[in-house]
Amino acid sequence: MPVWVRDYRWEQTPEAVYLAVPVRAARLRRADVFCTERYLKVNSPPFLFEAVLYAPIDDVRSTAKIENGSVFFTLYKKESALWESLVMENGDKEAMQRIREDAVCRVQENAKAEAEAKAAQKRDRRRFALDALMKLEEAERKRIEEQKEQERKKATEEIEKWKEQNEKQKKKQGIDQSHHENRKTLKKNKPENRGMRPSDGRTSSSNSVTGAKSSGNIFSEKLKEDGIPAPRPRGSIEINFTPRVFPTALRESRIPEEEEWLCKQAEARRMINADAAEMEDLKEEEKNPDWLKDKGNKLFEMGNYLAALHAYNLAIRISNQIPTLYLNRAACHLRLRNLHKAIEDSSKALDLLTPPVLDNAKARVKAHLRRGAAFCELELYAEGLQDYIAALKIDPTDKKIEEDAEKIRRIIQGND
Known part of the structure; x- marks a missing residue:
C-alpha cells in the first residue's frame, strides 16, 4: 500500500503558489512528476502525493524542480486571488474523479500530439538527408563525367601528335633513300681512266668496284638505321580511386538493433552464469519447479507467506513460463501488502x-481477481472494477464476484 505524503509546505501570493513536497526516495525521475491545470501527482513508490487544486493554474508557465529528494513546484494562478486552501476540501468525489480522468486524458493527448510532431520532424529530417545525398551523388557523377571528358581529350591530342611525328619520320626516310639511289646511279655511269695501264686499269677497276661495294654497304647500313623507328619513351600510368564522400543512407543502418541484441545476449549469459553458481548448492528435488510449487503451497497454507514467496521465486528462476507460479506468488504479495x-x-x-x-x-x-484486489487496495477502483468485470465475463455464474463488483461500483459513485 502506498505511503501518502502529508508533510508538504506551501506558500502563496495573489499570482503564484510555491509548494515543496518531500519524497524520501532513492531515485526520483522527471517522469514521476505529473502536473496539469487542476491536478498534481508525485509517484515514487512507495511514496505518493496527490492533490486536486483549489483553483486552476497555468500549467504551461508552471514549473517543477527536483532537488535533494524533494519536488519544488512554482504554480502560476490563472486568476489573481488568494486561495483558502491548496487542495479542494470536502468536494464532490465524482467531480474529483472526473478532474483526475480529464487530467490523464489531456496528458495523453499532449503526449500523442508531441509524438506525432516528433515523427513528422523525423520524416522531414530523413527527407532532407535523402535530398542532400541525392545532390552529393549528382555532383559526384558530374565530376566523374567531366574528368572522363578531360582524359578523352588528352588521349585524342596525344594520338594526333604521334601521327604527325610518324608522318615526318616517313618523309625523312623517303628523302634519304632517294638521295642514296641518285649517288649510286652516278657512280655506275662514270667513264674509266684511259691513260692507265692494263694492269693499272684492272687495279683501278677492281678498286672502283671495291669502293662501290664498300660505299654501298655504308649507305645500306645507314638506310637500315634510318628505317628502324626510334624506341618509344618509357612511362607509367597513374590510377587514382575517388573516395566515397557521402554517408550511407540511414534506412540501411542496423547498428542500434545489433547493439540492443548484443546487450540482451550479454544480460542473459550473466543471469545464466549467476543462476548456475547458485544452483550448485541445491539438492536435486530443490531444482524441480513442481516440487518447489508444492512446497510453497504448503507454506502458504501454514501462514508462512515469506517462506512461500522464496520458494516461488526459486521456482520461477528455474522455469519462468509456468503461469501458476506467478499466480501463487501474487497471492503471497497480496498477503504481504506488496501490492x-x-x-x-x-x-x-x-x-x-x-x-x-x-x-x-x-x-x-x-489472475483478474488478484490484480483487481491489489488495485482496490491502492484505491484505484476504476482499474480494479475492470478486472472484476473481466473475471465475471469468464465466469458469469459466480455471485460472489458480482457482489464485489457492485460494491466497487458503489464506492466509485460515492454511495458507500
Whole structure:
C-alpha cells in the first residue's frame, strides 16, 4: 500500500503558489512528476502525493524542480486571488474523479500530439538527408563525367601528335633513300681512266668496284638505321580511386538493433552464469519447479507467506513460463501488502495464459481477481472494477464476484 505524503509546505501570493513536497526516495525521475491545470501527482513508490487544486493554474508557465529528494513546484494562478486552501476540501468525489480522468486524458493527448510532431520532424529530417545525398551523388557523377571528358581529350591530342611525328619520320626516310639511289646511279655511269695501264686499269677497276661495294654497304647500313623507328619513351600510368564522400543512407543502418541484441545476449549469459553458481548448492528435488510449487503451497497454507514467496521465486528462476507460479506468488504479495508486485505477477500470469481457452479459464479468473484486489487496495477502483468485470465475463455464474463488483461500483459513485 502506498505511503501518502502529508508533510508538504506551501506558500502563496495573489499570482503564484510555491509548494515543496518531500519524497524520501532513492531515485526520483522527471517522469514521476505529473502536473496539469487542476491536478498534481508525485509517484515514487512507495511514496505518493496527490492533490486536486483549489483553483486552476497555468500549467504551461508552471514549473517543477527536483532537488535533494524533494519536488519544488512554482504554480502560476490563472486568476489573481488568494486561495483558502491548496487542495479542494470536502468536494464532490465524482467531480474529483472526473478532474483526475480529464487530467490523464489531456496528458495523453499532449503526449500523442508531441509524438506525432516528433515523427513528422523525423520524416522531414530523413527527407532532407535523402535530398542532400541525392545532390552529393549528382555532383559526384558530374565530376566523374567531366574528368572522363578531360582524359578523352588528352588521349585524342596525344594520338594526333604521334601521327604527325610518324608522318615526318616517313618523309625523312623517303628523302634519304632517294638521295642514296641518285649517288649510286652516278657512280655506275662514270667513264674509266684511259691513260692507265692494263694492269693499272684492272687495279683501278677492281678498286672502283671495291669502293662501290664498300660505299654501298655504308649507305645500306645507314638506310637500315634510318628505317628502324626510334624506341618509344618509357612511362607509367597513374590510377587514382575517388573516395566515397557521402554517408550511407540511414534506412540501411542496423547498428542500434545489433547493439540492443548484443546487450540482451550479454544480460542473459550473466543471469545464466549467476543462476548456475547458485544452483550448485541445491539438492536435486530443490531444482524441480513442481516440487518447489508444492512446497510453497504448503507454506502458504501454514501462514508462512515469506517462506512461500522464496520458494516461488526459486521456482520461477528455474522455469519462468509456468503461469501458476506467478499466480501463487501474487497471492503471497497480496498477503504481504506488496501490492505493486502483486499487480505485476498477475499481469505476467495473464500474458502466459494465452490463448484464452476453457482449460485455463479458472486460472484467468484468479489472475483478474488478484490484480483487481491489489488495485482496490491502492484505491484505484476504476482499474480494479475492470478486472472484476473481466473475471465475471469468464465466469458469469459466480455471485460472489458480482457482489464485489457492485460494491466497487458503489464506492466509485460515492454511495458507500
